[in-house]
Amino acid sequence: MKIYHLKKRLILCLSILICTLLSFKIAHAQNDKIEGLWYNDIKTAKILISKGSNGKFSGKIVWLKEPMEKGKPKVDENNPEEKLRNRPIIGLQILSDFEKDGDNKYVDGTIYDPKNGKTYSCKITYKGKTLDIRGYIGISLLGRTTVWERTS
Secondary structure (H helix, E strand, O other): OHHHHHHHHHHHHHOOOOOOHHHHHHHHOOOOOEEEEOOOOOEEEEEEEEEEOOOEEEEEEEEEEEOOOEEEEOOOOOOOHHHHHOOOOOOOOEEEEEOOOOOOEEEEEEEEEEOEEEEEEEEEEEEOOOEEEEEEOOOOOOOEEEEEEOOO
């Protein structure tokens, strides 16, 4: 009977140890601050930001408030490259090549605007539940900032 209780306690202790180690590992393997799902500034799209194997961050549209146009999925009709104009907007990568620069800044990336087919230099500033997305041409002074909100 004593051996049975010893085994039971040993199994319990090992289980607690394994759970503790796993939760520690999960807590330290958390995503970067900007990784996750974000609403654009007017909440018509959700963008999923993730870190690639190259260590750079990118984002793609994963949801649209109005995904259809004339009974068909919206496509990248304003793309300057004619062969890309049939790409669906859902799944379209609009953020590319961002590098982390300090605790809350991500720089040297680009943002693609499917509404006009243009790509802009871009930097991102993380502010808790929001991101400041600054798209610009040439220097950051010549640009526009939109605020994206974290969502689920």
